[in-house]
Amino acid sequence: MKIGFSAEKYIEEQSKYIRERISHASGERLYLEFGGKLVHDKHAARVLPGFDENAKVKLLQRLKDEAEIIICIYAGDITTSKTRHDFGITYDLEVLRLIDNFRRYDLQINSVVVTRYEDAPAVNMFINKLERRGIRTYKHFFTKGYPTDVDTIVSDEGYGANSYIEVTKPLVVVTGPGGGSGKLATCLSQLYHDYRRGIRANYAKFETFPIWNLPLKHPVNIAYEAATADLKDVNQIDSYHLEAYGVPAVNYNRDMEVFPVVRRIIEKITGEALYQSPTDMGVNRAGFGITDDEVCREAACQEIIRRYLIAKVDYKKGKISESSLERSELLMKEVGMEVEDRPVVLPAREYAEQKRECDSRYENVVVMAMEMPDGKIITGRSSRRMVAAAAVLLNSIKYLAGLPDGMLLITKQVFDAMQKMKDEVLRSDRSSLTCEEVLIALTVSGTQNPAAEYAARKLAELRGCKAHCTAILSDQDEQVLQSLGIDVTCDPEYVTTNLYTN
Known part of the structure; x- marks a missing residue:
């Protein structure tokens, strides 16, 4: 069991950088979107041997007096019974598990938001289950005008149509059971409502993968693509960052595609140009925790094979499309590996x-x-x-x-x-x-x-x-x-x- 990552260095770097981001934020409140798994991040632990799978929540524990948590879940993931492979449980059950885990760390749960709400029995049953256990639950709908009509998005017909989530702490962590949960939309909706109430707020993103200061085709970054093959995530060079600073940085297609819109939305809400690139929005110091690059490369290649084998079983069960399976295989071939290399x-x-x-x-x-x-x-x-x-x-x-x-x-x-x-x-x-x-x-x-x-x-x-x-x-x-x-x-x-x- 070789170690290629220093969890201690990572937590130190990341906590320092988050505190800097909070102190430099021009406002009374920071909405911090947490990408990936906040608790039990087993993917990170597999591709970065030595990574503490609970590093993020331990980091938050240091800020618990200043922070509260909003959990987002996409209604479609409830109706399709989308599963978290690490634990073999559906996303709606993962939300319940997250709440229990956050409570163990004495972190305050503000509420759960069902994003892109649809009137389906499974969705309504999930909401009833939470509310009857004393968990505040909100319904957010598809944002009218998104993604091109910014004037409609930033209006009472757009974000204004969503219920405002009452928050009190200076740091609001927005997380979810997985990608596509609607975390970004929830953050921007809250940003809009805060400014309508005369509260100055800001937005940033806590991200782990892809690691911006590793090469584009580094196996650790390709392993992220393998983990999100069903979402069709593709790593890219952040052209906005390169143009603004002359420094190459790695990001991924969803952030790249949405950045021009997000930047315009934030500017329209706040009246300020906060970010020059998607990488600017991120708080990601994982690359500085790598102590042995070769160990991490080897572990990432094994993860890519693992993801392909999981994809083959999911395809057999009818859970994913043939294109997702083919994408997983292509990524495995890209790093020169075969199934038998496991x-x-x-x-x-x-x-x-x-x-x-x-x-x-x-x-x-x-x-x-x-x-x-x-x-x-x-x-x-x-x-x-x-x-x-x-x-x-x-x-x-x-x-x-x-x-x-x-x-x-x-x-x-x-x-x-x-x-x-x-x-x-x-x-x-x-x-x-x-x-x-x-x-x-x-x-x-x-x-x-x-x-x-x-x-x-x-x-x-x-x-x-x-x-x-x-x-x-x-x-x-x-x-x-x-x-x-x-x-x-x-x-x-x-x-x-x-x-x-x-």
Whole structure:
């Protein structure tokens, strides 16, 4: 596990720069749009080894007395059940998780805004759920006149048609579960309403990717494109910044396309020319935290492969378009990588093929391979006892504990009792134990077997390990592996031809 990024240096640089931006802001309030994930930014942690996935929220904690948070979610992401891959949960559930996490850090939640609101049952149910739990919720609609008619946008028909979000703190953080959540529109709408009320306010953007002072084709920046392939984000040289300052900087197409409009809107609202380029709007010091460029390049290439494998599964499930899948593949080719360059892919596939060739009973065998912290590849296969993911977990912790591969951590009696419960009481379609069930059985066995208890303590050492399965995991198994911090990918194949149980 090589380190290529200094989390301490990054937090120091970023907090210093934000404070400067707040102190230099000409106004009583700063709306700070947070791009990317504010909590558990696992993408940043994967492409910048050493990055603290909670660095942003820890930074905000230093400013908690001055800050409050608005969370935006696009109504369309609710109706389509858009998913956050890191946790396997939909964006509406991610909003609930964000609220809980912010509260743990003692940060004030102002409200949730449903942007580009549409009168749909799922959207209304989400709003009702929040309001009945005491969370203020606002509906913002598509802005009339956007993007060309600035006079209409900055009027009572445009931003004025949105409800004003009552805020009191000098720093208002505007975030969301992912890209396209409507954060920018919410910031500008608030800016308009503040000036109508005689309150001087300003706008800035907290951004991590793309990293403006890395080369355009640096793998870390290309990994950002891979992460947003469904949004069709493309990195570009910021021509406005180059023209204004003679310094090349990297930005991306959505910011570049919208900048002329945003600049005109801000000027019309405030009467000032605040920014010369999209890069000017950003607060991004991530590039200064890189301590080993080669380590970060390698990690980013692995992330690009990972994103392609995820895209193949999402396409199989009907979640993304063919163009998004093709874009993911092109980005992987751009950095000169193949799927097989992910170290756990070939061992999983080769072991599965080996089992099929030696015995026809293994025709539908599923195999998972996992890379240990020392580089050793451990495999596990599906059986009538357990799924492949559960098998590889047991084999991996036995390896880490230095126990013999043939040692049984879970007794036959425990297996039989649990499978009988699934078959005869719960009437489950499958008797093979899932990851969660095997971990429960391991815990129970640990009360009688010291080896099982010792091995179970090694589960924490699997955090950050890569794994690959030759078939699509069930949602339950995928969630357990993600909770353990295992970076897992799959081949786009279902275990059976059944439609419902898959």
